[in-house]
Amino acid sequence: MAKLTIPEEELMYPGHVGCLGCGATLAMRYMLKALGQRTIISVPACCWAVMPGVFPLTCLKIPMLYTAFETTGASISGIRAALDAKGIDDITVVGWAGDGGTADIGIQALSGAVERGTDVMYVMYDNEAYMNTGVQRSSATPTGAWTTTTPVGSTKDWKKMPKKDMVEIMVAHKIPYTATMSIAYPEDMIKKLQKAQKIKGPKFIHIYAPCPTGWRMAPDKTVEIAKMATACGVFPLYEVENGVYTITRKPELKPVMPYLALQGRFRHLPQEELDGIQNEIDKKWNRLLKLEEFTKELDEMEGD
Numbered sequence: 001m002a003k004l005t006i007p008e009e010e011l012m013y014p015g016h017v018g019c020l021g022c023g024a025t026l027a028m029r030y031m032l033k034a035l036g037q038r039t040i041i042s043v044p045a046c047c048w049a050v051m052p053g054v055f056p057l058t059c060l061k062i063p064m065l066y067t068a069f070e071t072t073g074a075s076i077s078g079i080r081a082a083l084d085a086k087g088i089d090d091i092t093v094v095g096w097a098g099d100g101g102t103a104d105i106g107i108q109a110l111s112g113a114v115e116r117g118t119d120v121m122y123v124m125y126d127n128e129a130y131m132n133t134g135v136q137r138s139s140a141t142p143t144g145a146w147t148t149t150t151p152v153g154s155t156k157d158w159k160k161m162p163k164k165d166m167v168e169i170m171v172a173h174k175i176p177y178t179a180t181m182s183i184a185y186p187e188d189m190i191k192k193l194q195k196a197q198k199i200k201g202p203k204f205i206h207i208y209a210p211c212p213t214g215w216r217m218a219p220d221k222t223v224e225i226a227k228m229a230t231a232c233g234v235f236p237l238y239e240v241e242n243g244v245y246t247i248t249r250k251p252e253l254k255p256v257m258p259y260l261a262l263q264g265r266f267r268h269l270p271q272e273e274l275d276g277i278q279n280e281i282d283k284k285w286n287r288l289l290k291l292e293e294f295t296k297e298l299d300e301m302e303g304d
């Protein structure tokens with residue numbers, strides 16, 4: 001029998017107050033399994049600020065600091081500095097924020113923390129909108145999606161801009177490690193997180209976490225949708241170590257349409273928009289394949 005690589009210890013109790021089928025709860029559960037008890041997380045305003053429960057209740061078995069929406073990067077820098085001052089070096093400091101708190105309002109503090117080379121891990125769990133406040137558009141909302149601030153009625157005002165690429169932004173900061181991972185592939189996730197934990201300096205993690213409430217989908221489809229996202233190239237799994245790309249799952253790409261059809265947030269899209277989305281995915285995937293090839297070649301050349 002194949003050896004199980006997912007640690008058995010649970011650092012999250014049952015009884016969170018997240019919605020039915022919430023992908024972000026699985027993301028936290030697997031992350032804590034990967035990183036272990038000696039972990040401190042700092043969480044800004046987002047669904048996860050609410051989900052542990054109201055004091056004195058919590059579903060987390062590790063310390064959590066609740067920080068202001070825009071300050072995750074600054075707060076983890078402070079926690080790291082305090083631990084360093086006390087000579088404590090066996091605690092993993094994690095900033096845990098949503099896509100809005102990361103790609104929009106928290107990007108300045110994040111950029112500062114990683115530019116200073118701070119030894120922290122920053123995780124963006126991505127449900128592709130501001131879910132905690134009622135499904136508003138973020139810069140990580142994908143093209144074509146309905147949200148309450150990108151309405152679809154007669155105005156046809158669904159999101160027209162592409163999803164902001166946080167991994168590319170982090171690669172441009174020249175950090176030692178950044179990776180994408182998905183709640184549908186916990187083994188891949190745990191392997192990458194444990195690798196990141198051993199690396200000194202800033203690490204950036206992008207976790208795909210479906211939100212049935214905001215995506216207008218059935219709550220029992222969370223894992224299935226996440227699998228489809230990787231199978232059709234909407235959310236490729238890869239890591240970038242010191243600028244060198246490695247794709248960790250390389251499927252023969254499936255068409256995107258069945259993925260979009262399961263989610264009410266895309267139901268309004270006319271055929272030409274659907275074709276455009278498929279086109280963009282194909283381009284992005286081919287670009288990623290080339291980046292992998294090119295950065296590996298470059299690394300070998302520079303190593304000579």
Ligand SMILES: Cc1ncc(C[n+]2csc(CCOP(=O)(O)OP(=O)(O)O)c2C)c(N)n1
Nearest residue numbers: 045046047069098099100101129130131132
């Ligand atoms: C400065 C500031 N502006 C706005 C808010 C309101 N607010 C709280 S959570 C949130 C949305 C967070 O979205 P995201 O970071 O994607 O996390 P999610 O709720 O999707 O988990 C907003 C707008 C706030 N708390 N502070």
Ligand SMILES: [Mg+2]
Nearest residue numbers: 098099129131
């Ligand atoms: Mg969000």
